[in-house]
Amino acid sequence: MTVLFALFSHVASTAAGNTGVSVLLNGFLYGRASGMAPRAQIAVYKAVYPTVGTLTDVVSAIDQATKDGVDIITLSVGPDEPPEDKFTFLNVFDIVMLSARRAGVFVVQAAGNHGPAPSTVLSYSPWAVGVAASGTDRTYPGSLLLGNGQKVGGVGLSGPTLGDGLFQYKLVLAKDAVKINGTFPRTPQYIEECQFPEALDRNVVLGSVIICTFSDGFYNGTSTLTAIVDTARILGIMGFILVANPTYGDFIAEPIPFAVPGIMIPSVADAKVISQYYEQQIQRDGRGFVTKFGARAAIGDGRVSSFKGQAPIVSRFSARGPDFIDIDKNPADILKPDILAPGHQVWAAWSPISALEPTLKGYNFALLSGTSMATPHIAGIAALIKQYNPLWTPSMIASAISTTANKYDISGEPIMAEGSDNLYPSTPFDFGAGLVSPTRALDPGLVLSSGYDDYISFLCSLPNMDPAIVKNSTGELCNHSLSHPANLNLPSVTISSLAGAQLLRRTVKNVGLKPEKYLCSVMPPNGTLVNLNPPWFTIAPQGTQDLDIQINVTQAMNNWSFGEIVLTGSLNHIVRITLSVLFQYPHEN
Structure with missing residues (x-):
């Protein structure tokens, strides 16, 4: 059995929840959910509370979990901004993760949601595996049918208005x-955001x-969808539409289970379609008051899943590399994020108390998005690998996950990433080594x-590192340094300042049961010539082999450049080592 460290129900059940659990909300069955490692044991350490969450509490929890002998720590929590320490690797949070790694714990960490x-x-x-988030091919498309036959797409996990779209209802802005003559403030929350039932006739x-209109309250986070649902219930409203506001632009909408029919229209262009139809169908008097409501609409069922389209796609919110060494964001010789896993619209368990999310109060499941949702997927996969290979160290597990990852989507095309307003071909700074491949990671061939x-x-070996800082942070002396930081034996090679040529070394170990060639x-990478020595090798079970990597600049590029080393085994093992280089330009006098 493998023990996990998790921070809340959603994360814990994703990593190690029971298999085949029915996901039932508001009387509707959304399907069945299973944790990644259903037979793993879970140890939960409460460190973050609804009122406060301090670094001290989280560090104490990590220490306690390490003392208790857990095998894996999954951290869907952490600092929300870069540390103020001179070196990012030496902040308190990272040092406590280093201590856990020293104790033989596999540490997996959310990459962050600031992409x-x-x-x-x-x-x-x-020493910590940073996880990026992607979507899957499952979506929950909602629809709004207008009285003139136009159909507008939207987002929402609610049932349809009565009549299942065949009967339409009066549409009211x-x-x-x-x-x-109401005695209430004339603010957007009362006037257009449907937050207060006493404001409406x-x-x-x-x-x-x-x-209802996405306005100031939603923009500032003071208005909620829960309030709209309450308003609908109190006033006997058949259903609601939350439309984008041209003043604030498109907004990001995630499927949320509504107890009443509801749909979000996050696109300003789609909101204008609804507005134009509405204005064409109503009549107003000289003061602008409506004298006749002629517009009609019906909300379709938004609970039925659809499986089509590109997948995976790196989620817009997923934090990006390159990794950096200090608060000034000077690049580091480490690839981050490390790996990509599903983190967009993930079903998992939820506490009905729901202290931090009133929209989900009373539910036993939630559909959430974030790198926090991607992280426990990797933790659960690591648990499976650890149970299958109990003698493997954390770095061996991390290597197996990285070198067997997939850089292509379900159509065989390179994985794409969401930008601010478009898709673009992703790079290792979006997805790390690629999308995790659990089956292949169980038998990677080499680590x-x-x-x-x-x-x-x-x-x-870090540039400008004072050995005294290392001693103060870790208690260790700098008796040995690497010839270059990129010589750390990672399943990737990242050089943040390549000038002329650089010789690096990686050492691989055969974890298979047979010799393999x-x-x-x-x-x-563009602008480089890379030579490998030896060009081939035969390695015995549990044997090791050094691989020298000579990288020469042939043409300096203006930005990061990427490539990969591929080791193809005679027993069908394929080991991929990602290459990332940034060229150094000479300083002008």
């Missing part, structure tokens, strides 16, 4: 239903579909291993 801007990762160190909205002493040597090949 898609570069250098937004919040997982810095080589919240502004047009506000009580004329029940006679106007009863049995209607009401249009690259690093230990605690190697991490200390890595720290001591490997052919070495390389797809060099």
